[in-house]
Amino acid sequence: MAEHRWSRRGFIRAAGTAAAASALPLSVVEMAFADPARNFRIAYISDAHIQHIRGTQFVRNWDRGLIRAVAECNLLTPAPDFVVFGGDLAQLGTKEELDHGAEMLSALKYKTYHVMGEHDYYLDLGEYWSELFGPHWHSFDHKGVHFVILNSVLTYDDWTHNRWPSAQQRMLEMAGLDNPNGSPFMVGEKQREWLRKDLAAVDKSTPVVVFSHSPIQKIYKGWNFWTEDADEVQALLKPFRKPTVVYGHVHQIQYNQIGNIAFQAVMATAWPWPYPETYAQAEPDFPPITVPMNRANPFFERDATGWQGIDVEAGRVTLNYRLFNNTDRTIGFDPAKKRPVDRDFPDKDKRIPPQDHF
Amino acid sequence: MRGNSIRWLLAAGVLACAAAVGADQALAPAPLGLPALRVPADNPQTPEKIALGKKLFEDKRFSSTGEVACANCHMAEKAFTDGPLKVSEGINKLTGTRNAPTVINSAYMRSMFWDGRSPTLEDQALHPFVNPVEMGLKDHEPILRIVRSDPEYTRAFGRVFDKSGNKITMTEVTKAIAAFERTIISGNSPFDRYYFGHDAKALTPAQIRGLDLFVNKARCVSCHVIEQTQALFTDNRFHNVGVGINDIQDDAPALATEFLRAKATLSEVDVKVLSDKRTSELGRLAVTRSLEDIGSFKTPTLRNVAVTAPYMHDGSKATLRDVIVHYNNGGVTNEGDRVNDFLSSGIRPLNLTEDEIDDLVAFMEALTSPEFADLPKATEGGAGNG
Numbered sequence A: 001m002a003e004h005r006w007s008r009r010g011f012i013r014a015a016g017t018a019a020a021a022s023a024l025p026l027s028v029v030e031m032a033f034a035d036p037a038r039n040f041r042i043a044y045i046s047d048a049h050i051q052h053i054r055g056t057q058f059v060r061n062w063d064r065g066l067i068r069a070v071a072e073c074n075l076l077t078p079a080p081d082f083v084v085f086g087g088d089l090a091q092l093g094t095k096e097e098l099d100h101g102a103e104m105l106s107a108l109k110y111k112t113y114h115v116m117g118e119h120d121y122y123l124d125l126g127e128y129w130s131e132l133f134g135p136h137w138h139s140f141d142h143k144g145v146h147f148v149i150l151n152s153v154l155t156y157d158d159w160t161h162n163r164w165p166s167a168q169q170r171m172l173e174m175a176g177l178d179n180p181n182g183s184p185f186m187v188g189e190k191q192r193e194w195l196r197k198d199l200a201a202v203d204k205s206t207p208v209v210v211f212s213h214s215p216i217q218k219i220y221k222g223w224n225f226w227t228e229d230a231d232e233v234q235a236l237l238k239p240f241r242k243p244t245v246v247y248g249h250v251h252q253i254q255y256n257q258i259g260n261i262a263f264q265a266v267m268a269t270a271w272p273w274p275y276p277e278t279y280a281q282a283e284p285d286f287p288p289i290t291v292p293m294n295r296a297n298p299f300f301e302r303d304a305t306g307w308q309g310i311d312v313e314a315g316r317v318t319l320n321y322r323l324f325n326n327t328d329r330t331i332g333f334d335p336a337k338k339r340p341v342d343r344d345f346p347d348k349d350k351r352i353p354p355q356d357h358f
Numbered sequence B: 001m002r003g004n005s006i007r008w009l010l011a012a013g014v015l016a017c018a019a020a021v022g023a024d025q026a027l028a029p030a031p032l033g034l035p036a037l038r039v040p041a042d043n044p045q046t047p048e049k050i051a052l053g054k055k056l057f058e059d060k061r062f063s064s065t066g067e068v069a070c071a072n073c074h075m076a077e078k079a080f081t082d083g084p085l086k087v088s089e090g091i092n093k094l095t096g097t098r099n100a101p102t103v104i105n106s107a108y109m110r111s112m113f114w115d116g117r118s119p120t121l122e123d124q125a126l127h128p129f130v131n132p133v134e135m136g137l138k139d140h141e142p143i144l145r146i147v148r149s150d151p152e153y154t155r156a157f158g159r160v161f162d163k164s165g166n167k168i169t170m171t172e173v174t175k176a177i178a179a180f181e182r183t184i185i186s187g188n189s190p191f192d193r194y195y196f197g198h199d200a201k202a203l204t205p206a207q208i209r210g211l212d213l214f215v216n217k218a219r220c221v222s223c224h225v226i227e228q229t230q231a232l233f234t235d236n237r238f239h240n241v242g243v244g245i246n247d248i249q250d251d252a253p254a255l256a257t258e259f260l261r262a263k264a265t266l267s268e269v270d271v272k273v274l275s276d277k278r279t280s281e282l283g284r285l286a287v288t289r290s291l292e293d294i295g296s297f298k299t300p301t302l303r304n305v306a307v308t309a310p311y312m313h314d315g316s317k318a319t320l321r322d323v324i325v326h327y328n329n330g331g332v333t334n335e336g337d338r339v340n341d342f343l344s345s346g347i348r349p350l351n352l353t354e355d356e357i358d359d360l361v362a363f364m365e366a367l368t369s370p371e372f373a374d375l376p377k378a379t380e381g382g383a384g385n386g
Helices: A003-009 A013-020 A060-073 A095-105 A127-133 A157-164 A167-175 A190-201 A230-237 A278-280 B001-022 B047-057 B141-149 B149-162 B170-181 B190-195 B205-215 B253-260 B268-277 B320-328 B354-367
Strands: A026-034 A040-044 A052-054 A080-087 A112-114 A138-141 A145-149 A208-212 A243-247 A254-256 A261-265 A306-313 A316-323 A329-334 A339-342
Touching: A040 A060, A052 A095, A052 B268, A060 A095, A095 A127, A112 A145, A145 A190, A190 A230, A254 A339, A254 B190, A261 A316, B047 B149, B047 B170, B141 B149, B141 B170, B190 B205, B190 B354
Parallel strands: A026 A306, A040 A080, A080 A112, A145 A208, A208 A243, A243 A261
Antiparallel strands: A026 A040, A138 A145, A254 A261, A306 A316, A316 A329, A329 A339
């Protein structure tokens, strides 16, 4: 990737820094304020899906993706203030997977916050994850920004507690796609009440950034690109001037604007997802969220995974998607259109057509 | 026998260029298995230019000690390499950091040097003259002094470029060298006769099994490309395959950061990567300044690979078997070694059996062109040991 792309956009200023950041399969969030001394950067790694095979064996591909993300994160100059891991560290929520993932993440030189993913949760309802990484949801303030970490992968109590003969089966059912036995993600009443109280103490002009695993919007239910009580959570964010939700789970570029709330997804280090066919065949009745990526090159296991640098300037965000062995993308907020637009491929006729087959 | 090989090669070169005259860039039909060679419009091939280029290529006066020519490291009798040296020797026996790649078929490459820091043969030829561990000149002036005054050169440059005196510059010098290098192409290996020539007997059963492994289980073909009508055995891309970078793993982050902060110019990069082994192992990062390229090097062609040992950018693998074992282990020399954090995601363990590794070696020995078939193979102790 060419350095000028970054310098042109002012995302990362120094040339050396641009190069250092240019290959990171993780998200870099730079918060920009009128007072430059208060600007800072966050790195974001997500969806590693560490998968245990047997004994000391784990799926190599997923390991390598996370190892690479961590190694490159450590090379970021200037250093990020902290790192967020966006959930689904494990594949089936086992101690082996969470321990192995935590060990790889322990190489990070920075403080790391964790978001709960459904693959971390549904074996023991987040008990071991919590031992390793702390509370399922909480908030903190950093240099004038209010950060909220949600567990958005909860679901109905009846489904969680009464449906399945074993914890393992519960985990497998929730991990399935287009699974008629599945259940929609939600933040839930208890956590929403906590969030309401938490946000009540925050000035409405304070930037609010929410980290969740699921999108806090309703995109595609069959794959749980979905949060059942998204409307209620959005209502809590609506009073703020410029709230932002950053989420994982979807393993692809997504961006959306609902009212004043900006949404953006981060890439996975494990594998890419396209939209499900069923979704692609139906015309969505909300703004288009993404342009399909070129099909991943099967030779490069890391292709179509990646990272995005995020500028937050004047409370609005620009995502600089860096995609391994693929074409870089930049999606930023267009004040005139009042929604994020793709800077390089804004119009359909300027897009690189996705490859349907080899 | 080597003398015969060289004579054969040069004859072929002259023939090829003779056929090319008037053919408007595209040369005569290429040897079996190679595509038609494209020649830059501003540097057409002529027999006299090629002869001049050969003379320049072999002239040792273009070095600070008067002992090193291009041909020192790219010896025709060693398939245009300097095996068994791991890394090349320049003036005063100074060593660089990288194994001399063969000139054979470099005319087809889209970038030059192991890290691709030069775009063309013409540009590439400029740099070794002034690299302190290669030919050691401070600048190109000593070369120009010779070619502007030596009667043989003044005559040749006059005939080829219609130029004399100060009108002769490094542009003409490097054009002539590149024209000579464009004659060093070779195909028509047993593989070519089998695959493109449909001669079922051209390969042994082991080699045929090796070809199947090459394009399927061993995944070699993903980078060492074979196409429907020709095969250059390279994707012209750069990959971190776990060679070199594996030796500096703990230092790589600091080295990369330090290098990027230094903001070296390309000519400084040329000096730095050949004089400092640890910087060298950062690979193409030194050129693109992208961490995507940390520890990555150009995919070399595999044509004539059996006679161009040792292998890899640092010459660290003595035999083809050693190379395959490294790939079979998923980018580490010894099974269980730490995989480098930046390994290309195309490199992963292959689960090849010992017999399959033998078959792959046999197949690669079928990539030798007839004009180099008399050179000793790596399995016989390496090129240059004969």
